[in-house]
Every structure is written in structure tokens, then in C-alpha cells.
Amino acid sequence: TSGARVLVTGGAGFIGSHTVEALLADGAQVRVLDNLSSGKESNLPLGETSLELIEGDITDRRVVEVAMRDVTHCLHLAAQVSVIRSVEDPVHSASQNILGPVTLLQAAKEQGLEKFVYASSAAVYGDPESLPLAETARLAPLSPYGLEKQVDEQYAALFASLHGVKSLGMRYFNVYGPRQDPASPYAGxxxxxxxxxxxxEAPTVFGDGGQTRDFVYVKDVARANVAALFSDHVGVCNVATGATINLLELLDTLRDVLDSDAQAKHVDGRSDDIRHSCGDASRLKSWLGFEPEWTLAAGLQALAAAS
Ligand code: UD1
Structure with a gap:
């Protein structure tokens, strides 16, 4: 990592700011490009001399060109992050989530980057036919957001074959941890x-609470992002643990951690809800040598302590 000059778009956001910390700890020079629409300056250690922040938008070609200058690696995380907003305003969402990545890919090509890593999502799979979900599973997104991520993966593959841009798309499963604002549109x-x-106060459970999810702690996600930037592997990769918990079990664990006896309210299930989700983490392990360091219990403890 030392000698690397990394551009992190969306670096002031939830996953971005944790990854910036990991990169700085490894000795990289980091430049963040963020329009601060959902990210915050206070998420970043701005006093560090190895860190620079450019406030600007990923769809502005001139800003992206400047941000890409002298960079060796890019992690592209900036996005319109809300699934619900992508349904309500698909034009804005496509502008950020399709034109944004295309602008970055074109700049990556011109800069001759060593590696371009970008945020995809488990949303590309839609409702799974079988579990765990391997990267070879059928893609059937259920929202403009998921479709945008699928299109981004196709653009990245095309830029690889047309121009030799080396990229890896990270299909994040359910990421949790400090700095995910509970009031934000993408709060999990x-x-x-x-x-x-x-x-x-009483949390609301949609449906019977038997839904299962594969939760990944954000500091593990940050380590996976760093490993992806410095790996030779290209294509797409799940960022998952391969383990799941249902919402009722999650609530029990959280009541223990937070010493609360609040009972949940049950309301009707969300019509767009997926019942079970679990990512096959074998490619993450074999390609990036990655094993999660954070158990769910440890991650929840750390989150509770930071809240
Ligand atoms: C997650 C992603 C989403 C992605 C999708 C694709 C997050 C925040 N969202 O959605 O970007 O498109 O995976 O796989 O990671 N629930 C409650 N009560 C609440 C909130 C949620 O019962 O107050 C339930 C939901 O109905 C769902 C589960 O908890 O069954 C998880 O919900 P959520 O954290 O919103 O994530 P996903 O729906 O899995």
C-alpha cells in the first residue's frame, strides 16, 4: 500500500470513511471526492497530511479529471444510496449510479489506473432462487437501484475488454456498524x-421476524475493499460472511448487548421484502484471502459502544 495514491469517491460516507481510515493506517495517500450529500466531513480525520478532500460531484467530468490526477488506484463508492429513492426518482438515481460510474471508468482509463474497485450490491440478485448466493447466480434486480448496479458491472466488464481497465465490483450484503445514520434513507x-x-423504545418488525440476513461489519468491509484494491483479481465478488441470523434472534442479541427489555411491535411485512439472503463468501476468501474478523456479537457490541 505504501506509495499508493488512492482516490476514494464517497469517502466521507459510511463505508467510505472506514475504508479511508484503513488505507491511511496502511500508509497510502488518500484523496476523497464527495459531494457531502449523505457523507459528512466529520467522518474523516481531516488533520492527516496524507488525506485530501475535494468537494464535488462524480457526474462532473472536470471535477473527476482533477480528482483522478496522479492517482494509482480508485475506490468508487459515491452513489445515490437509497433503494426507495431509486423507485421514486429513477432519473436522478440513474444519473448518479450509472453516469457516475461511467464518468469514473472513463477517467480511470485515461489515467491508466492499476485498479478500479467499485460498489455493487447484493441487490443485483433480487429474490434468490437458492442460497447461499454465489456470484454465478442469476441476476434479477427488483429496483432501479439494483438494476443500476447490474448495469455498472456490465460497463466495468466492457471497459476491461475494450480498454484493459482492471476492475473489481464489490457486491455488499447487509453492512452495519458505526456512522450508519439511523435516520438516513439507507439505514439498515x-x-x-x-x-x-x-x-x-419499541422497534418495528415487518412481518413475523423470521427473515434472515447476512450481516457484515463495516470494518471487515473496509478491509475487503483495501484487499480488492491491491489484488490482481478482476470481475465481481460478494462481500458477505456466509452466515445468517433472523430478525427475532437479532433482537434478542441486541436486548442483551444494550440491556433493554423493549418489546418489538409487529406490523405487516414489506411487500418488496426478501425472505432470506445469504452470500457465498468463498470467492472473497480465495481471491482476497479474506476472513471476517468481526463476529456479529462483537460488531454489535462495538456499534452499541460507539452509539
Ligand atoms: C438490503 C440493502 C439494500 C439492498 C438489499 C438487497 C441495507 C440498509 N439495505 O436491504 O440496499 O438493495 O439489501 O439485498 O443494507 N426491517 C424491520 N424493521 C425495520 C427495518 C427493517 O423489520 O425497522 C426488516 C426488513 O423488512 C428486512 C430486514 O429487516 O426483512 C432487513 O432490512 P434492511 O436493513 O432495510 O435491509 P434489506 O431490505 O435487506
Whole structure:
């Protein structure tokens, strides 16, 4: 990592800021490009001399050209991050989530980057036919957001064959941890439940609570991103643990961690909800030598302590 000059778009956001910390700890020079629409300056250690912040938008070609200058590697995380907003305003969402990556890929090609790593999502799979989901599973996204990520993967593959741009798309499963704002449009169930239980308020469970998810701690995701930047592997890769928990078990664990006895309210299930999700983590392990360091219990403890 030392000698690497890494551009992190969306570096002031939830996954981005943790990855920036990991890169700085490894001795990289980091430049963040962020429009601060959902990211925050306060997420970044801005006093560090190895860190620079450019405030600007990924769809602005001139800004991206400047941000890419002298860079050796790029991690592209900046996005319109809300699935719901992608349904309500698919034009804005496509502009950020398709034109954004295409702008970055073109700049990556011109800069001759060593590696381009970008955020994809488990949303590309839609409702799984069988579990765990391997990268070879059928793609059937259920939202504009998921479709945008699928299109991004296709663009990245095309830039590889047309121009030799080496890229790896990270299909994140359910990421949780500090700095995921419970009030934000992309807040996951864990940040919402931790927020409510720590105030001793009742969380809402959609449906019977038997839904299962593959939760990945954000510091593990940050390590996977760093490994991806410096690996020779190209294509797409799940970022998952391969283990799942259902929402009722999650609530039990959280009540223990937070010493709360708040009971959940059950309401009707979300019509767009997926019942079970679990990622096959074998490619993550074989390609990136990656094993999660954080058990769910440890991650929830750390999140509770930071909240
Ligand atoms: C997640 C991603 C989404 C992606 C999708 C694709 C997050 C925040 N979202 O959605 O970007 O498109 O995977 O696989 O990671 N729930 C409750 N009560 C609440 C909130 C949620 O019961 O207050 C339930 C939901 O109904 C769902 C589960 O918790 O069954 C997880 O919900 P959520 O954290 O929103 O993530 P996903 O729906 O899995």
C-alpha cells in the first residue's frame, strides 16, 4: 500500500470513511471526492497530511479529471444510496449510479489506473432462487437501484475488454456498524434497532421476524475493499460472511448487548421484502484471502459502544 495514491469517491460516507481510515493506517495517500450529500466531513480525520478532500460531484467530468490526477488506484463508492429513492426518482438515481460510474471508468482509463474497485450490491440478485448466493447466480434486480448496479458491472466488464481497465465490483450484503445514520434513507435494520433499543423504545418488525440476513461489519468491509484494491483479481465478488441470523434472534442479541427489555411491535411485512439472503463468501476468501474478523456479537457490541 505504501506509495499508493488512492482516490476514494464517497469517502466521507459510511463505508467510505472506514475504508479511508484503513488505507491511511496502511500508509497510502488518500484523496476523497464527495459531494457531502449523505457523507459528512466529520467522518474523516481531516488533520492527516496524507488525506485530501475535494468537494464535488462524480457526474462532473472536470471535477473527476482533477480528482483522478496522479492517482494509482480508485475506490468508487459515491452513489445515490437509497433503494426507495431509486423507485421514486429513477432519473436522478440513474444519473448518479450509472453516469457516475461511467464518468469514473472513463477517467480511470485515461489515467491508466492499476485498479478500479467499485460498489455493487447484493441487490443485483433480487429474490434468490437458492442460497447461499454465489456470484454465478442469476441476476434479477427488483429496483432501479439494483438494476443500476447490474448495469455498472456490465460497463466495468466492457471497459476491461475494450480498454484493459482492471476492475473489481464489490457486491455488499447487509453492512452495519458505526456512522450508519439511523435516520438516513439507507439505514439498515441494525442501526434502527440499536437507536430505538438504546432509547428503550419499541422497534418495528415487518412481518413475523423470521427473515434472515447476512450481516457484515463495516470494518471487515473496509478491509475487503483495501484487499480488492491491491489484488490482481478482476470481475465481481460478494462481500458477505456466509452466515445468517433472523430478525427475532437479532433482537434478542441486541436486548442483551444494550440491556433493554423493549418489546418489538409487529406490523405487516414489506411487500418488496426478501425472505432470506445469504452470500457465498468463498470467492472473497480465495481471491482476497479474506476472513471476517468481526463476529456479529462483537460488531454489535462495538456499534452499541460507539452509539
Ligand atoms: C438490503 C440493502 C439494500 C439492498 C438489499 C438487497 C441495507 C440498509 N439495505 O436491504 O440496499 O438493495 O439489501 O439485498 O443494507 N426491517 C424491520 N424493521 C425495520 C427495518 C427493517 O423489520 O425497522 C426488516 C426488513 O423488512 C428486512 C430486514 O429487516 O426483512 C432487513 O432490512 P434492511 O436493513 O432495510 O435491509 P434489506 O431490505 O435487506
Amino acid at each position: 435494520v441494525i442501526s434502527k434497532f440499536v437507536d430505538l433499543l438504546s432509547k428503550n
